[in-house]
Amino acid sequence: MATIGHSGLEATADPAATADPAAGGRLLGAIRAALPGLRLLDDPTDREAYRNDETAYLQAGLPLAVALPESTAEVATLVRLAGAERIPVVPRGAGSGLSGGAAGIEGGLTIALTRMNRVLEIDRANLVVVTQPGILNAELKAQVAAEGLFYAPDPASYEICSIGGNLGTNAGGLCCVKYGQTRDSVLGLEVVLADGRVIRTGGRSVKDVAGYALTHLFVGSQGTLGIITEATLRLHVTPPPRSTMLAFFPSVPAAGEAVAAIMSAGIHPVTLELLDHETILAVDDAFGLGLERDAAAMLLVESDLPAAAAAAELTLAGTACEGAGASNVVRAQDPTEADWLRQARRLALRALERQGTVRMEDVGVPRGRVPELLVAIQAAADRHGVRVATFGHAGDGNLHPNFIFAHDDPRAAELTHRVRDEIFAAAIALGGTVTAEHGIGLSRREALVDQVGPDVIGVMRSIKAALDPLGILNPGRVIEL
Ligand SMILES: Cc1cc2nc3c(=O)[nH]c(=O)nc-3n(C[C@H](O)[C@H](O)[C@H](O)COP(=O)(O)OP(=O)(O)OC[C@H]3O[C@@H](n4cnc5c(N)ncnc54)[C@H](O)[C@@H]3O)c2cc1C
Structure with a gap:
């Protein structure tokens, strides 16, 4: 599993969580057998492009392979197969993150959601959009704007970041002061869990207090608790020009x-x-x-x-x-x-x-x-x-x-x-936080401990263990296992 120097800036990329050197080869064989139509990058040059996100100064690992699924079922199969070999999985959107959350893990499987980039429905009556995660923020904004509607979350990187990454980091941006962070625009999710089960949380109702607030838990969890494969997001009628x-x-x-x-x-x-x-x-x-x-x-x-x-x-x-x-x-x-x-x-x-x-x-x-x-x-x-x-x-x-x-x-x-x-x-x-919108990822883990203390870290570890007992989902990001 990836470890990190005290400075948080020189993450050392250890081999994948598995100690079995043959596991990588077995995983690639199993993926090809189960998903023959899947785009799977295993050429070193291709994989190199997925080593870093925008935190190029972090020393990230080279993925074993990069999978580019086109459906939730493919994501679920990939996660199940990786779990069987105890190979870590890194969910990735557009790779514009500023905390190392989507950086590669040496020998791990990076799942890039960029091909799952379709808007599935614009529901004007309920002011929601249902979308796949790989779409760029700017593209989603443009598609709903064509219907006279407005998707508020507006990271400065909106032209180069994906909705999945925005959900993964609970992205902020230039209009949170009025419309809130990404989490405030999320009504429901479809999530692939670490064992390959697919769950749905929330829906189109603006008020929903049925059980624990799982939707809010997944948003901002940086791919450590599940992989988001669909999101139901709040819209507004387009406001006047600024x-x-x-x-x-x-x-x-x-x-x-x-x-x-x-x-x-x-x-x-x-x-x-x-x-x-x-x-x-x-x-x-x-x-x-x-x-x-x-x-x-x-x-x-x-x-x-x-x-x-x-x-x-x-x-x-x-x-x-x-x-x-x-x-x-x-x-x-x-x-x-x-x-x-x-x-x-x-x-x-x-x-x-x-x-x-x-x-x-x-x-x-x-x-x-x-x-x-x-x-x-x-x-x-x-x-x-x-x-x-x-x-x-x-x-x-x-x-x-x-x-x-x-x-x-x-x-x-x-x-x-x-x-x-x-x-x-x-x-x-001053009563503040070490990260307001970019996330803890790899680069701020020690600072998280300083901010929240050991008891809160313990609760976070319990949640991680309950949802990902094998520790295969983006291990070593947000908290050390
Ligand atoms: C010039 C510039 C300006 C920026 N401005 C802002 C800003 O104003 N506000 C702001 O908040 N950020 C900003 N960022 C940071 C970055 O763009 C955001 O964090 C963005 O949300 C990342 O999206 P991405 O698609 O690139 O995600 P990635 O970098 O690919 O991934 C980010 C995290 O989300 C996880 N993830 C990705 N997809 C999924 C998924 N489908 N399911 C579960 N987890 C997933 C990854 O594992 C990773 O932990 C900026 C970055 C740059 C380079």
């Missing part, structure tokens, strides 16, 4: 104060994003937006209310920003400019990556403590002489500190380890 405001601040804490003031002003913006000075410069350099380049921080605030109500909402947000010391408050001229600004924010990580190697973190605190978290992030980076650019979903109390190093800087792993440990400690001390 109205957008930018506010610039002379200091980062002032922007943090504005976030707290907006959230307590009785308004409900759909987006409340923060970009610090480094991020403003990187985004402006990359996309030529004409942002206020000497500002210490900027807030991007969006409303999706009808025009007059949106104008009133943004006026209140602007007043809150000015009260917190904003140097300038401006509005996008039209929805096209608003879309352009949102897209630039979505590409903030890519803009920073033009400057070097970027290690992104994902801490969260209660919203009112965002100013203190911002100060703690900068202080930790300064103590270790690390360049940090911070942006994130400030309206959710969720910030992404990004540590930037020269591509060939040999101290990157060590310094990242030191700074992030201090930031994790600060987030926990």
Whole structure:
């Protein structure tokens, strides 16, 4: 099973859970016999493409093979056959994850759900969509938009991540502040369990308290409790086009104060994003937006209310920003400019990556403590002489500190380890979390223990053992077994 160094950054890829060297060959033979039409990649070059997700700095394992099933029955057969040989299984969506959750396990079987990418039904009367997991978030949004409907969850990576991965990580994004995280949009699931049984949880009812909340348990479990093969998701009637405001601040804490003031002003913006000075410069350099380049921080605030109500909402947000010391408050001229600004924010990580190697973190605190978290992030980076650019979903109390190093800087792993440990400690001390949306995966397991303590880890282990007694589903991710 995969093990991990103390830093959480150098996962050592041990051989698969089985000690039997012939097991891999037997599994491939059994898969070919049971599923002759299945696309099964066993060429080393193909398999290499499935070693990492977006956490390329983690040392992940090379899968024995990559299966690309097209049906729930195929997924169930694959899991059953892998279980018979005690071979670990890694469920994978589009591989855009930022915690190593879909990274390969040496000698394991990666099951990529990308071919199960069909929308099965758009049920307008009940405002739900039933979908397979492999569809990209942006594609699902586009298909329901064509029916005048809106699927809310909106990770910045929406063009490159799958619904299955969003469910696996309980993805967040730019409009959680109004519509919640992925979990808040999930009504029901079809799940393949570790022994190959297929269960359905929930359904189309918006109220359902029958038994334990299994739907919510599977969402965010990073493929360690079951493989999601179908999801029933909540929709909304398409809201009006966004109205957008930018506010610039002379200091980062002032922007943090504005976030707290907006959230307590009785308004409900759909987006409340923060970009610090480094991020403003990187985004402006990359996309030529004409942002206020000497500002210490900027807030991007969006409303999706009808025009007059949106104008009133943004006026209140602007007043809150000015009260917190904003140097300038401006509005996008039209929805096209608003879309352009949102897209630039979505590409903030890519803009920073033009400057070097970027290690992104994902801490969260209660919203009112965002100013203190911002100060703690900068202080930790300064103590270790690390360049940090911070942006994130400030309206959710969720910030992404990004540590930037020269591509060939040999101290990157060590310094990242030191700074992030201090930031994790600060987030926990502020009543927050070491990951708000990217997940524990491989890269934050020690930090999870620090956050929740041994009793909670014990409960998580009991749940894992009940659902996956052989420990074949994404072993070593989220918790150590
Ligand atoms: C530029 C960039 C911006 C990003 N912005 C955001 C953001 O704003 N918000 C955010 O939350 N994340 C963000 N991410 C991270 C990432 O895109 C999300 O975590 C996304 O949900 C991963 O989806 P994926 O399809 O790529 O999943 P993968 O990376 O393939 O998998 C993610 C996890 O889900 C599990 N999984 C995948 N499919 C299934 C399934 N069918 N059943 C069970 N488990 C499954 C995997 O085992 C793994 O643990 C960003 C990433 C990048 C590169």
